Amino acid sequence: MEHSNVPAGQTTVVAPVIHPKSARRLRLPVPDWLRSILHNRKAAAGIAILVFFTLIALFANQLAPTRNAARIVGPGSQAPSADFLFGTSRQGQDIFAQVVHGARTSMAVGFVTGTVIMLIAITIGLTAGYVGGWIDELLSLITNVFLILPGLPLIIVVAGWLNRPGPFTVVLVLSVTSWAYAARVLRSQTLTLRNSEFVAAARVVGEPSWRIIMFEILPNMTSLVVSAWIGAVLYAILTEAGLEFIGLGDANAVTWGTTLYWAQNNQALLTGNWWTFIPPGMCIALVGFSLTLINYGIDEITNPRLQNQEHEGDAK
């Protein structure tokens, strides 16, 4: 990584790539890392989509004022109309209300799970990488085992034993089973940083290990942590939706996954009720796509070889 020669304690984030011209034009008090991300077209588009859905989730009560989106409000199997923007389910529930309120649970579960996954991954990955010795051996073994165990089947089996877990349990199960990949990536980055001069300097000064890990090493891999976090959120949103879609979540909760589950259960595909599964599915897809875009953007900003497409032409 190109940050290894950064002075101790300085918080460097994503390598700032600022074009001199635009830097002069933009005078807003925006931190460098955010500016370089917003200058990347892919990342900016991703952030725009994500902000849009976050606003929907935040203002769900204003957009679809209903106390319970699972309530039956009209005749069943209605195609989209002025009354019901996204039509109604076979039982007569308002799909628009479900999609708007579902945004809340689905995105909350996604972001909370992604964050918990990263906390576990940071703790295990950085400890293993920095401390070394038998602790590293043991933690790496655990990480590799969790990495190799097939995630979705394991989650399904646990969900099967738990008998229709609610959103909170889903967060727990997903977090416990899915931290390994990020932990491995962070560990190898820690191994590289551990031998850099600023860490050696901190050690000579007598800083305790936990301080070196938290304040010297961690800030120097922010871009890696952020992209792993986004990947974890994406994984959590898709897996949660998948679990609920196959009927292993709480069928009474209002989320995008359960709306899809009821659509499938009511044979929406075979009766042509496309409005019951296209809107929630598209929401999941768009949120997923926005996260992917942001990660591509971060990848391009931090990996200089992926840039300068127009200058290189054929790669020769």
Add this chain to the structure above:
Amino acid sequence: MRFLVRRTGFYMVAALIAITLNFFIPRMMSGDPVTAMFARFQGRLEPRTMDALRETFGFVDAPIHEQYFTYLQNLLQGNFGTSITAFPAPVTEVIGNALVWTLRLAGTATIVSFVGGTLLGIFAAWKRGRFSDSVILPFLSFIGAFPYFFVAMLLLYILAFGLKWFPLSHAYDLSIRVDWGSPEFVMSVLQHAALPAFTIVITGMGGWMLGMRNNMIGVLGEDYIVMAQAKGLSDRRVMLTYAARNAILPSVTGFAMSLGFAIGGALLTEIVFSYPGIGFWLLSAVNGRDYPLMQGIFLMITLAVLLANFMADVIYVMLDPRAR
């Protein structure tokens, strides 16, 4: 060689941990699954069968370590118990039948997806900014960000329900007799597999393509590529034997892992298309509280993944002399 021996040791540990998890997860939940099952299947299970099931699970009146060893012993003898949903078939038989369908569908589709995506990635890196790089890659990435099952539902709705190009569900036309010798049956199987396989290929390809492209771009900056070109080697040779061979290494490991995910991903596809593979049976087992089948399938998937990873290690050693 030492590398492979070490890896084998690791796989043994991983397998033991999976088996142990399989043993302890039911014990962390409240109640005894066999009794719960009995309550559900009142009248369908004889007390004798129940006792046999308890013993297979190791749920006997004994200290927990003895239960654990009883369980291990049964596993080693290939005794996974009796399925409830497919009563009275033994779990191994149900798994065997289902596995054939999954391997045929998901196995083939994953390989096609990997090979196709990797080749496209090689071209995309070689011709930066051209068609494959600037049109195909974003398109596949867009599809790849979709939830697996949603793509499957959409395609099923458009291609099978709307346009009627493909059958709606099942692995073959149920009105035809199962006979692998008859061309009619084989055609029916192929027709039914085409759409599910297509959904797996199209959702998986973007990831392979992007990974390979980015690895290739990294490798293309190396000195030995310049050297190979300076020597006047043909483009094709530089691209495939110099750049691609080195760039594919990370993908190979990923491919082995994806075989495990293939079964998981195929699980959702199998559910949308009612395809009688492992995933479909796993869900039926979970919904029907068929714990022996559920545990059997989980163990089987895990062992298959471990085996796939071992094969990837062998390929890795063959591709990368440094690992020998």
